[in-house]
Amino acid sequence: MSDIRKARKVLVTRILEGGGEASRSQRRAAFDNAETAEPVRTLIHKVALHAHQVTDDDVAAARKSGLNEDQIFELVVCAAIGQANRQHDSALAALAAATGRNEHAPRDSR
Amino acid sequence: MRLAILDSGHGFGTRALFALIRMASRQPVLDVIKLVKYRADFYGTPMGAVTHEAMRGPSAWSVGDRELMAAVVAKTSGCEWCTRAHSAVAQGAYRDAAKVSAVLCDLDTAPIEEPLRATLRMLRKLTREHAVDADDMRAVLAAGATREQIEDALAVCFAFNTVGRLADAFGFFQPGPEVFEAGAKYLLARGYR
Numbered sequence: 001m002s003d004i005r006k007a008r009k010v011l012v013t014r015i016l017e018g019g020g021e022a023s024r025s026q027r028r029a030a031f032d033n034a035e036t037a038e039p040v041r042t043l044i045h046k047v048a049l050h051a052h053q054v055t056d057d058d059v060a061a062a063r064k065s066g067l068n069e070d071q072i073f074e075l076v077v078c079a080a081i082g083q084a085n086r087q088h089d090s091a092l093a094a095l096a097a098a099t100g101r102n103e104h105a106p107r108d109s110r
Numbered sequence: 111m112r113l114a115i116l117d118s119g120h121g122f123g124t125r126a127l128f129a130l131i132r133m134a135s136r137q138p139v140l141d142v143i144k145l146v147k148y149r150a151d152f153y154g155t156p157m158g159a160v161t162h163e164a165m166r167g168p169s170a171w172s173v174g175d176r177e178l179m180a181a182v183v184a185k186t187s188g189c190e191w192c193t194r195a196h197s198a199v200a201q202g203a204y205r206d207a208a209k210v211s212a213v214l215c216d217l218d219t220a221p222i223e224e225p226l227r228a229t230l231r232m233l234r235k236l237t238r239e240h241a242v243d244a245d246d247m248r249a250v251l252a253a254g255a256t257r258e259q260i261e262d263a264l265a266v267c268f269a270f271n272t273v274g275r276l277a278d279a280f281g282f283f284q285p286g287p288e289v290f291e292a293g294a295k296y297l298l299a300r301g302y303r
Contacts (some may be wrong), residue, residue: 001258002167004160004265011156020152043279049240051275052188059112059279069115070149077153080275083240088268090241091232092261098247099257 012085015078021070022078030075031082039065040075047079111141112281116148124148135296137289141282142195142273157272162302164265171262173298174203175226178213179266182230185214186237189274191282196270198287198294228253229263236267 016027029035033048039061046054062072111117120128124147128139146154165176177200184192197214201207212220217230228250236242250260 002163002169002262002265004163004167004268007156007159007163008268011160014156015152018152047275047279051278054112054279054281056112056281059281069113069119073113073115073148074152076279077276080272080279081157083275084268084271087236087240087271088264091236091247091264091267094242094244095247095257095260095264097244098251 008085008088012081015074015081020074021068022074026071027074027078030078031085033079033082035075037065040067043072044075044079047076048083051080111144111283112279116141116144116280120144120147135292137292138285140195140285140289140293141191141280142277142293145276145280145282157269158303160265161269161273164262164269166301169262170256170259171226172203174200174206176262176266177203178210178226179230179233179263180270181210181214182217183233183237183267183270184274186234187271187274187278189278191277191284192270192274194284194287195290195293198290199297202294202298224253225250225255225259229255229260232260233263233267236264237271 012031016031017024020027022030026035030040030044033044035041035044039058043054043058043062046058059072062075063069067075127147128144131139131143146158148154165180166173169176171179177196180196181193181200184190184196193214197210200210204210209221213222213230217227217234220227222230232242232246232250235246247260251257255263
């Protein structure tokens with residue numbers, strides 16, 4: 001079987017803890033869909049839950065709020081990966097519950 | 111695209127690579143390539159490792175099955191760009207365009223095996239509702255998919271739950287079918303790294 005666990009961990013660690021133009025706390029908030037300040041909150045929320053509804057105006061508003069394009073790039077990437085990650089974890093937990101075994105913990109710790 | 115940096119903010123070496131791609135393929139560079147090559151250490155390189163493993167790593171699912179999963183996930187999330195792109199790859203991998211069209215049109219009646227059908231149903235729910243439960247997984251297992259196959263399908267879903275959001279959020283340009291055809295040939299020959 002394929003195994004994305006290590007690569008997924010590297011990806012998440014990179015976007016949240018590696019260097020970037022947005023602060024680590026901004027990236028974490030985007031990843032968690034927990035941004036509170038508008039207009040960035042709307043953009044992040046849409047990316048996480050209704051990405052096809054993102055408009056030019058949403059991105060323009062984020063730019064006008066003072067974010068540069070690199071910061072918007074990073075925050076949108078964090079929001080997308082954060083939501084996909086939550087969905088993935090939810091599904092793995094459901095699979096473990098259905099099969100009565102969780103083989104992730106020991107393999108993750110290798 | 112909505113961010114100018116993703117269209118034209120690449121370094122000299124990457125811009126030279128794009129010129130080569132345009133010359134060799136006689137097609138414009140797809141926006142997904144522009145995305146993964148922009149500050150590749152932040153997103154493109156680490157995400158490429160995830161996507162390549164999910165789509166081309168060892169699996170009981172064929173490459174065509176996994177590309178079909180990508181297309182179904184994309185269609186469910188409303189991402190037209192990824193639906194077109196990965197339908198083209200799945201059609202190429204299966205050498206069967208009708209099968210891919212049938213699945214995207216009506217999963218319940220499409221001519222596919224039951225383990226794949228049940229897996230695609232679960233991926234659709236996960237993408238649409240952002241969560242699934244143990245009963246959803248039991249239904250897939252009862253249809254004959256193994257636990258390993260389900261994990262492999264979830265890896266595909268993770269990759270395309272990410273990429274689809276980015277395609278929509280950044281506003282990927284919708285090219286003609288010939289550009290997706292060229293992209294599909296590349297992905298079948300080289301993968302995602």
